[in-house]
Amino acid sequence: MKLFAAAWLGIVCFALSFPAGSAEPRILWEWNTENSSIPAGAELIRQPGEKPFLRVRGPEAPAFPIDGALLKGKMVTVEGVVRGEKLGQEFGDCLKLVPNYRPFDKYRENWGYRPGPPVPREKSGWERHAGSWRIPPYAGDFKLVLADAGKNGLAEYLEIRILEVPAPEPPSPGLNRAPLQKTPKYxxxxxxxxxxxxxxxxxxxxxxxxxxxxxxxxxxxxxxxxxxxxxxxxxxxxxxxxxxxxxxxxxxxxxxxxxxxxxxxxxxxxxxxxxxxxxxxxxxxxxxxxxxxxxxxxxxxxxxxxxxxxxxxxxxxxxxxxxxxxxxxxxxxxxxxxxxxxxxxxxxxxxxxxxxxxxxxxxxxxxxxxxxxxxxxxxxxxxxxxxxxxxxxxxxxxxxxxxxxxxxxxxxxxxxxxxxxxxxxxxxxxxxxxxxxxxxxxxxxxxxxxxxxxxxxxxxxxxxxxxxxxxxxxxxxxxxxxxxxxxxxxx
Missing domain, CATH: 3.20.20.80 (Glycosidases)
Known part of the structure; x- marks a missing residue:
């Protein structure tokens, strides 16, 4: 899921700042060089004057394992900062959550995990990407897939996080006291x-x-x-x-x-x-x-x-x-x-x-x-x-x-x-x-x-x-x- 500055929804993609008065959302998971492993298909790059980042060359689509217990029952925003060449070509979205369990085994068809269509770019500097998912309470584990390199591109990632969208206040008891109708009226x-x-x-x-x-x-x-x-x-x-x-x-x-x-x-x-x-x-x-x-x-x-x-x-x-x-x-x-x-x-x-x-x-x-x-x-x-x-x-x-x-x-x-x-x-x-x-x-x-x-x-x-x-x-x-x-x- 990608949000581009001015190109789509007017969301600023380059900075990780918040609207005035907003609180820092709770971080449910993040990648960092101190305590996170490097997934197969990615390499850690350290360059003078830059934060360490991950580099992926297509057609690799490395993935981080994500404990479903962290996410289930929540709405989450996945964010990351990405740059590269030939991005979003053929293989779809960057930073997509993919269930490791079979959604069809539990209830409704899981439309929530279907990413939007990618927007291919030949080359970009660092841009923030973000998208949100509603995770059902029955969810199992996930993979967070870095797929933006596509077939033969190059994608580099940093600041990869999963953020919690705060839940609304719980409903007051007894909001609806009338008995449920047993037969449709309309x-x-x-x-x-x-x-x-x-x-x-x-x-x-x-x-x-x-x-x-x-x-x-x-x-x-x-x-x-x-x-x-x-x-x-x-x-x-x-x-x-x-x-x-x-x-x-x-x-x-x-x-x-x-x-x-x-x-x-x-x-x-x-x-x-x-x-x-x-x-x-x-x-x-x-x-x-x-x-x-x-x-x-x-x-x-x-x-x-x-x-x-x-x-x-x-x-x-x-x-x-x-x-x-x-x-x-x-x-x-x-x-x-x-x-x-x-x-x-x-x-x-x-x-x-x-x-x-x-x-x-x-x-x-x-x-x-x-x-x-x-x-x-x-x-x-x-x-x-x-x-x-x-x-x-x-x-x-x-x-x-x-x-x-x-x-x-x-x-x-x-x-x-x-x-x-x-x-x-x-x-x-x-x-x-x-x-x-x-x-x-x-x-x-x-x-x-x-x-x-x-x-x-x-x-x-x-x-x-x-x-x-x-x-x-x-x-x-x-x-x-x-x-x-x-x-x-x-x-």
């Missing part, structure tokens, strides 16, 4: 570009859905420019939702307001990557104040979904920004100062932490197994059907993927809403995949919204399993599954 879909009343009528009366997760997404640039421009974009989204809310009232559809686009970089699947500066976070605060003021007291609003898929692998504990847990709580408190009643929805990871406020709904997204649900998208390989006994993919495997969320719910007595789940329409066995996942949500009493209603045809249950057919065909096996469960909605 079953629906994601949407965001519906304009005609007929789309809402069909969704409610013919499909039977009673919840739309409405995306604030379209109509604006992905890259943050100014706070004023972001707020102007957000006001346009508020106006669009206000235009269609009468249809939601008419057809008894609840609405999740989903801030799908934060003021920063997004990847191809709309993960929010660029949220991790104080300026951008303040822009989100200002927009949520306006959203809460605009929709406070509207009976159609199911909840405020703070930020869609905030990917904090590029968060840096030394930056001026808040990590997701603290930022989510800040947003929630800002909204509560304006709207004390509407539930607040917080995106969760495979290692969720509760927010110290009542009336919070926690929202995972389930696309596991990702290589199955996203096969054939943007050049991804076709991997075959679901279920697949040879891969262990079946309903019980899906239940295992949901287990951390279920245990989190039971531990803290909090409601769960599955904001997204979906399978590309041409994946063989998609109807069974949908049925298996929804049956788990029904068993646990989780409200849910599938991805997606009348958005891109690739996720549509009204389109054929045949990838070459672009026009909707109406009834499909996947659509029958959705309608079967929508019939359980009460009106």
């Amino acid at each position: 079953r629906g879909a994601m949407a965001g570009a519906l304009k005609d009343e007929e789309d809402f009528r069909i969704f409610a009366e013919e499909f039977g859905g009673n919840l739309l997760r409405w995306q604030f997404l379209q109509g604006g640039p992905a890259v943050f420019q100014t706070t004023e421009r972001y707020l102007a974009w957000g006001r346009d989204r508020i106006a669009e939702l206000k235009q269609v809310l009468p249809y939601c009232h008419k057809y008894k559809i609840k609405v999740v307001i989903d801030l799908h686009r934060s003021p920063g970089e997004m990847n191809a699947i709309n993960n929010n990557l660029g949220l991790w500066t104080a300026e951008r976070q303040q822009a989100v605060v200002l927009l949520w104040r306006e959203i809460a003021a605009a929709f406070k007291g509207d009976s159609a609003i199911y909840g405020y979904d703070l930020v869609n898929e905030p990917i904090d692998k590029v968060y840096d504990v030394r930056s001026d920004a808040l990590d997701w847990d603290r930022f989510a709580e800040k947003l929630a408190r800002e909204i509560r100062a304006i709207d004390p009643d509407t539930p607040i929805i917080v995106a969760t990871s495979y290692n969720p932490r509760p927010i110290n406020l009542p009336n919070i709904i926690y929202s995972p997204h389930f696309y596991e197994p990702g290589e199955y649900t996203h096969q054939g998208i943007r050049g991804r390989a076709m991997v075959g059907p679901y279920p697949d006994p040879s891969k262990g993919w079946n309903r019980e495997w899906l239940r295992l993927m949901a287990e951390p969320t279920r245990q989190f719910q039971l531990k803290y007595n909090v409601p769960i809403y599955v904001g997204e789940f979906g399978v590309i329409r041409w994946a063989p066995g998609g109807a069974q995949w949908l049925d298996d996942w929804i049956s788990i949500f029904e068993e646990y009493g989780w409200d849910w919204s599938y991805h997606a209603y009348r958005e891109w045809s690739g996720w549509s249950v009204e389109h054929s399993d045949d990838k070459t057919i672009e026009q909707p065909v109406g009834d499909t096996a996947r659509g029958q599954v959705i309608r079967k469960y929508f019939r359980r909605n009460q009106r």
